[in-house]
Amino acid sequence: MFKQHNLIGTMKKLRYYFLILNFLQKNQYPSREQLLAHLQKYDIEISERTLYRALSELSTDFGVDVKLDNRQKGYYIPTKYQLETEIVLNCLKNAVTADILATTPKKRTSITPYVEFSDRAGTVPIELIQLLFRAMLRNYKVKFTYHTLYENKEEEHLVSPLFFKQHHGTWFVVTKEDKELKCFDLERMTDISMTKDRFRDNVEKIRLQYSEVIGLHLVEEELQKIVLSFDRNHKHYLESLPLHHSQEVIEEQQNGRLRVNLMVRPNDDLKQIILKFGKAVKIEEPVALKEEIIRELRQAIDVHA
Numbered sequence: 001m002f003k004q005h006n007l008i009g010t011m012k013k014l015r016y017y018f019l020i021l022n023f024l025q026k027n028q029y030p031s032r033e034q035l036l037a038h039l040q041k042y043d044i045e046i047s048e049r050t051l052y053r054a055l056s057e058l059s060t061d062f063g064v065d066v067k068l069d070n071r072q073k074g075y076y077i078p079t080k081y082q083l084e085t086e087i088v089l090n091c092l093k094n095a096v097t098a099d100i101l102a103t104t105p106k107k108r109t110s111i112t113p114y115v116e117f118s119d120r121a122g123t124v125p126i127e128l129i130q131l132l133f134r135a136m137l138r139n140y141k142v143k144f145t146y147h148t149l150y151e152n153k154e155e156e157h158l159v160s161p162l163f164f165k166q167h168h169g170t171w172f173v174v175t176k177e178d179k180e181l182k183c184f185d186l187e188r189m190t191d192i193s194m195t196k197d198r199f200r201d202n203v204e205k206i207r208l209q210y211s212e213v214i215g216l217h218l219v220e221e222e223l224q225k226i227v228l229s230f231d232r233n234h235k236h237y238l239e240s241l242p243l244h245h246s247q248e249v250i251e252e253q254q255n256g257r258l259r260v261n262l263m264v265r266p267n268d269d270l271k272q273i274i275l276k277f278g279k280a281v282k283i284e285e286p287v288a289l290k291e292e293i294i295r296e297l298r299q300a301i302d303v304h305a
Helices: 002-026 032-040 048-062 079-102 126-138 203-211 232-240 268-280 287-304
Strands: 067-069 074-076 140-148 153-167 170-177 180-185 189-198 224-230 248-251 258-264 281-285
Touching (some): 002 032, 002 048, 032 074, 126 153, 126 189, 153 180, 153 203, 170 203, 224 268, 232 248, 232 258, 268 287
Antiparallel strands (some): 140 189, 153 170, 224 258
């Protein structure tokens, strides 16, 4: 009973951490009263003192400082903590959303008949992340067994772990094996151990390389400006889920469309995104990318003809 009580208490705290951060992300300078009222909508009755303690714990436990703007008379998250905020929200959203649904209204109920869960569990292998992180900090190579999906076989690898990267909700580790950069899905790594072999690499330079592409696939293409045109219906989508951190959205007055500028090295991930939007997107620049997409579409037509 004691353990169950502690678990319920922990979930309640995670709920109001999540709700506070989510509310601050969506609203400008909400007051203390607005934050408390928002929590009450989700059956969380806490005192002002508990709210202040929660804001303090967000800083000490999660690395997110919530500040009070005296001029605006409301709370906000400074820009330098936005990345930490997104990470915390992303980590909490599945568990907390399920818990919120299960306790609305004021009684617990099964959500299974009302929610279609993904076949992929999407678990975060915490122990593996800790081991890899220690290896990164100490510059030790790691060895592991990796299950490849396409060939359906086990392979042994000895790599230098450089940094983590999330893509489509999955955790990957970016590594160097011999002289080749490779990304590995953490959920397909087994029998991992830290070796006594040391490595030295310019991690910041490699991070820059990955920041110049969409997704995980590095290419030799030059960094260039990509200009896409979308219909206005996609404005909120593009603002909520940017295609890349370099994205710039401009509303064009003459035709009512959206001009989206990106600075990336074109790769297959970019092409897949463009193809996903279908007729809703038009490639303005560069011409070579437009012609490549046209070729792929014609090949797809030939396959289905």
